[in-house]
Amino acid sequence: MSExxxxxxxxxxxxLRALLAEATGPxxxxxxxxxxxxxxxxxxxxxxFVDCALDRVDLRGASLADTVFRGCRMTAADLxxxxxxxxxxERCNLFGANLTxxxxxxxxxSGCRLTEAVLRGADLRWCVLDGCDLLGADLFDARLEGADLxxxxxxxxxxxxxxxxxxxxxxxxxxxxxxxxxxxxxVVESP
Numbered sequence: 001m002s003e004x005x006x007x008x009x010x011x012x013x014x015x016l017r018a019l020l021a022e023a024t025g026p027x028x029x030x031x032x033x034x035x036x037x038x039x040x041x042x043x044x045x046x047x048x049f050v051d052c053a054l055d056r057v058d059l060r061g062a063s064l065a066d067t068v069f070r071g072c073r074m075t076a077a078d079l080x081x082x083x084x085x086x087x088x089x090e091r092c093n094l095f096g097a098n099l100t101x102x103x104x105x106x107x108x109x110s111g112c113r114l115t116e117a118v119l120r121g122a123d124l125r126w127c128v129l130d131g132c133d134l135l136g137a138d139l140f141d142a143r144l145e146g147a148d149l150x151x152x153x154x155x156x157x158x159x160x161x162x163x164x165x166x167x168x169x170x171x172x173x174x175x176x177x178x179x180x181x182x183x184x185x186x187v188v189e190s191p
Contacts, residue, residue, distance in 0.1 A: 007031060013038035013058075020047065045084060105143075110151075125167075139164035150174070156181060 005019060010033040017039075020027060026046040035055045045065040054074045065084030072092045080100040089104070091111035099114075102122040109129050116136040123143045130151035140160070145167035154170070157178045170178075176187045 009033070011037060013040075013042070017042060020044070144168040154178070158182070 006028060007030045009029075011019070016034065016037060020043070026048070028048040028050060029052055030050045032049070032052045034049075034057050035053050037054075037057045039057060039059050039062055041061040041063075042059070043063045044059075044067045045063055046067070048068040048070065049072050051071045052069075052073075054069070054072050054077050057074065057077045059077065059079045059082055062079075062082050063084045064082050064087035067084065067087040068090065069088065069092050070090040074089075074092050074097055075095045077094065077097045079102055080098050082102055085103060087103075088107055089109055089112055093113045094117050095113055096116045097114070098118045099122050100118055100120045102119070104127055105123045105125045107124075107127050109124075109127055109132055111131045112129070113133045114129075114137045115133045116138075117134075118138045119142045120138055121141045121143075124147045125143050126146040126148075128148045130148065132149075132152040134149070134152050135155035137155075142164060144165055147168040149165065149168045150171045154165075154174060157165070159182070162178060162182070179185065179187055
């Protein structure tokens with residue numbers, strides 16, 4: 001344990017819950033290790049995680065009102081059915097994470113790695129995904145109206161994946177790559 005319990009400390013679910021129960025205001029955890037922690041249904045409102053290891057953390061049903069994850073490694077984390085408006089994911093590695101039903105509307109997800117993440121039913125309306133890696137991400141039933149995917153790596157798109165992106169903004173170059181891959185044609189600009 002470090003001298004400062006909010007920096008460079010390892011927590012299991014019970015240990016973090018105890019720390020938060022004693023807190024009298026917002027808490028910032030920096031470079032803490034919460035890998036495999038069971039935080040199901042935890043109240044993490046107003047907690048900021050900076051450069052923390054949250055691999056395989058179980059956050060199902062957690063209250064994340066105004067919770068911030070900044071620069072965190074969250075591979076295979078489970079955020080299914082989290083609640084609370086205003087939670088943010090900033091430059092996080094969410095490889096293989098489960099974000100089923102996550103309320104992320106109007107969030108700037110720039111720089112997040114969402115490779116093979118499950119985003120089924122996630123609310124991504126009007127999100128900015130600049131520099132995001134969406135290769136192999138499951139977008140089935142995600143709400144993408146107005147989502148800005150122009151700077152995102154989309155990866156291969158079959159017709160189901162293309163339908164899932166309904167309402168999203170993409171570049172002409174992205175659209176060209178999708179059409180060429182789907183139809184086996186070469187798209188040229190008209191004179």
